[in-house]
Amino acid sequence: MSSTPVSVDSSARSMAAAVREREISARELLDLHLERIAERNPQLNAVVSLDEERARAGAEAADEALARGERVGPLHGLPFAFKDTHAVGGWRTTYGSTLRADHVPDADELIVERVRRAGAVTIGKTNVPEFAAGSHTFNKVFGTTLNPIDPSRSAGGSSGGAACALAAGMVPLADGSDMGGSLRNPASFCGVVGMRPSLGRVPEWPLYNQWETTSVGGPMARNVADLALLLSVMAGPDARAPHALGDAGTSFADPQPATLGGLRVALSTDLGGAFEVDHEVAGVVEATGRALAGAGASVSGEHPDLGLAEDTFRTLRAWHFQAKFGALLAEHPDAFKASLADNIRAGESLTGADVARAYGQRTALSETMREFFTAYDVLVLPVSQVPPFPADQEFPSAINGKPMETYLDWMRSAYFITVTGCPAISIPAGHTRDGLPVGVQLVAPHGADLRLLEVARAVEALVSPTAG
Structure with missing residues (x-):
């Protein structure tokens, strides 16, 4: 046996190594996680559709494969709960909607297919907002997911169940998706790491529109090295996803920490006044800049001009939601939360010229970032404009006394980056006076996901409260 026993708080890499070396069985590892789920999930509500019987059968099969001497994947024997918007064949997948409360897909979608092929043991799903809309995880099927650090607060969203389950030790890794910050915001709120990869890095299939990006x-x-391990499984081309990038997933498996000396860092708390930021969140970003400068990085208070991002994101989001959910809303007008219904209806009045304008602006934003990154290696800014807010609110009503009119207003620091197509990662960087987690967002040029991971590992070691 290992001199350092595996626990649910161990790294995913050490768990996977312990299973491969037969220092712990997949069944024993599953039991540890089921015990933690039984302890914390009744209060936090992060893992849903848990099926212990099938999970135990999966762990037993994983142990038998090792006993037969079979070659196993990098996630072999690790318990895994998939985001409840990702289809898992034969497993209840609700999308957080009463309209899909009993839905059971026939087959795995591509991300699930890859994670399961890598040896993960499916145990259930992680909770989401209704159809993954909004960065606060609540729905009428399963209820609200609470913050594992302070259960009176939001866990963020839409991958809120995933981030909460990670932080609470219920799972060692988690999958998610990100439109307006759904991997990054909950990571910041729960004190874990979440990455929105470059467009095309993690192909998805099936989609109603393979060209919607x-x-x-x-x-x-829970750390950058573990995140890279999971990305190495998720990434890589697939013939079913025509805009997938060609790099093999394995190229991301073991990023080494970058040298911070001489790193060209642009740091901004609000992209030149583009959005309001809570004073304590801004303070964590500024402290990160000071730490980077102290480590030898060249830190400048510069930022790209992303003024086109607001109209671009809101137009494309409304167009996408109307195309995907418009018919369903017309058929079930009372089955959607009001904020989502309003977003869907906002797409009804869009013209072809509106959508064309948004794509033209998105092209301009991409060019802005390409030029910006000729002078800088990484952009540092807030992940979320606020720390975790009370769980009984749908979204923050104000920041520093300034009213937030819609459920999207407080997410600009994330969705402005969305429409650039660049990879971005949230890493823990500090806490508020009340002990609530605050992450910082690191952004790199499109396609530079490996470089972003290398920088993130170095920054994590410098500023993350849980690094080490």
Whole structure:
């Protein structure tokens, strides 16, 4: 046996290694996680559709494969709960909607297919907002997911169940998706790591529109090295996803920490006044800048001009939601939360010229970032404009006394980056005076996901409260 026993708080890499070396069985590892789920999930409500019987059968099969001497994947024997918007064949997948409360897909979608092929043991799903809309996880099927650090607060969303389950030790890794910040915001709120990869890095299939590129799938973990392990499984081309990038997933498996000396860092708390930021969140970002400068990085208070991002994101989001959910809303007008219904209806009045304008602006934003990153290696800014807010609110009503009119207003620091197509990662960087987690967002050029992971590992070691 290992001199350092595996626990639910161990790294995913050490768990996977212990299973491969037969230091712990997949069944024993599952039991540890089921015990933690039994302890914390009744209060936090992060894991849903838990099926212990099938999970135990999966762990037993994982142990038998090892006993036969079979070659196993990098996630072999790790318990895994998939985001409840990702289809798992034969497993209840509700999308957080009463309209899909009893839905059981026939087959795995691509992300699930890859994670399961890598040896993960499916145990259930993680909770989401209704159809993954909004960065606060609540729905009428399962209820609200609470923050594992302070259960009176939001866990964020839409991958809120995933981030909460990770932080609470219920799972070692988690999958998610990100349109307006759904991998990044909950990571910041729960004190874990979440990455929105470059467009095309993690292919998705099936999709109603393979050319719709605001939402991407991606990984979450408790540290950057574990996140890279999961990305190595998720990433890589697939013939069914025509805009998938060609790099092999394995190229992301073991990023080494970058050298911070001489790193060209642009740091901004609000992209030049583009959005309101809570003073304590801004303070964590500024402290990160000071730490980077102290480590030898060249830190400048510069930022790209992303003024086109607001109209671009809102137009494409409304167009996407109307195309995907418009017919369903017309058939079931009372089955959607008001904020989502309003967003869907906002797409009804859009013209072809509106959508064309948004795509033209998105092209301009991509060019802005390409030029910006000729002078800088990484952009540092807030992940979320607020720390975790009270769980009984749908969204923050104000920031520093300034009213937030819609459920999207407080997410600009995340969705402005969405429409650039660049990879972005949230890493824990500090806490508020009340002990609530605050992450910082690191952004790199499109396609530079490996470089972003290398920088993130170095920054994590410098500023993350849980690094080490």
